[in-house]
Amino acid sequence: MPTALVTGASAGLGQAFARRLAAEGHDLVLVARDEPRLGTLADRLRSRHGIGVEVLVADITDDVQLATVEKRVASEDHPVDLLVNNAGIGTSEAFWDVETDTLQRQLDLNVTAVLRLTHAAVPRMRARGRGDVLNVSSVSGFFTVSGSTYSASKAYVTAFSEGLSSSLAGSGVRVMALCPGLTRTEFQERAGLTIRSVPKALWLDADTVVHESLADLRAGKAMSIPSLPYKALVALGRLVPRALQRLIVTRTAPGRT
Structure with a gap:
């Protein structure tokens, strides 16, 4: 059986x-x-599907605990065939109102853990001539969002994944950035975000996002943007100059009249 490691x-x-x-x-x-x-x-998964499931309790913003997960990713005894770097956190406050410890933790989880776990996986996958890495990014990484360190971190994940995907072409190893829009999960609540004005059509179902992203990964795509509305939004955003993006975001940011 193939083995998948999923963070978060x-x-x-x-x-x-x-x-x-x-x-x-x-x-x-x-x-x-x-x-x-x-x-x-x-x-539940063992009982329902008859598979092997290992549990690694770890806070991967901590260097020691992250090293433990890295060691498991790099293990040749029971190799990881698919790495899903999913864990991530956001914040709702303005940049200047967030404690630096919180910002550092966000950077450690959204960027550093992705970098280190991918680095632990790829050399072994290349040696075997097969393997997949799916890095969960976000549609927000395509846009200049006022003061958002979350969007900045996801822009890194997308660029990193696309570049690595190109570098690994022909190796049998696939790397893809998953860039979903708003998805019905606990993420917004944990980040302290209150989102009421978004149309229902723009809210995505987690199972649908997973289905589309795995299909895109297996089709060899370097990036997956689930749902047509978000594909269109990203395509349109690429046509809008950065200066205009910043103006729109500034004028529509909470607290402005």
């Missing part, structure tokens, strides 16, 4: 990836901080 697996997109990959017959390595939720998920 206890909820949201990470849990949706775990359910889908288990149903496809993957053995799983589930990584998150929430041990009770991971344990419950692991038991």
Whole structure:
């Protein structure tokens, strides 16, 4: 059986990836901080699908705990065939109102963990001539969002994944950035975001995002943007000059009249 390692697996997109990959017959390595939720998920997936599930309780913003996950990713005893770098956090406050420790933790999780786990996986995958890395980014990474360190971190993930995908062409190793729009998960609540004005058509279902992203990965795409409305939004955004993007964002930001 192939083995998939999923970070941030206890909820949201990470849990949706775990359910889908288990149903496809993957053995799983589930990584998150929430041990009770991971344990419950692991038991359910083992029972339902008859697969092997390892639980790695780890805060991958911590160097020591991240090193433990890196070691598992790089293991040749039970190789990881698919790495899903899903864990990530956002913030709702203005940049100047956020503590630097919080901003550093966001950078460590959204960027550093993605970089280090991908680096642990790719050399072994290249040596085997096969393997996949799916890095969860965001549509927001395509736009100049006022004061958003989250968008900046996701812009890095997208650019990093696309560049690495090009470098690995012909190696049998695929790397893809998944760039979803607003998805119904716990992410908004954890980030302290209140979003009421977005049309229902722009809200995505986590299982649908996972389905589309895995299809795109297996089709060899370097980037996946689930749903036609978000594909159109990104295409349109690429035609709008950065200066105009900044003007629009500034004039529509909360707190302005």
